Amino acid sequence: MIVCVCNNISDREIRQAVDMGLSTMAELRRDLGVATCCGKCAPCAKEVLTEHLAVQVNETVLKRPVFTE
Template sequence: MYICICNAITERQVKEAVDNGVSTMSDLQAQLGVATCCGACADTAVEYLPGGQYASEGSMFATPIARQPETVEMAANESQLRPARTVSYATLS
């Protein structure tokens, strides 16, 4: 899909630029020429930048999602997990 028709810039090109470190609209304009002609593509292009609606999930600038253990056994082997403390009702009273 074309993001910028004036300069024939595709979605793939914009995503690759972002994955390679482009993080601002000014960077996109300088590197690819996006939104340097009529400007109609600017609102769409900015959505591919980090934090945007279409930001690449695999981008090195994307916010990582915490990995969750897949099984009870994996959770038990996690080095960061500490045993739960047992509290009796008598302690709480």
């Protein structure tokens, strides 16, 4: 889905940027141009950013194995 219409930035591109190490809206603005024109995409971009950061945290948390008898 296109998040930033002005700069044609999709949610996939935002997630890829997060995978490459971006973690703030300021970094998304700097590197992708998100929310640099009209700014209407900022809430949606922030939501995509926040959700994907949460997914990354959940994937990196080591879980204890469960042993069944």
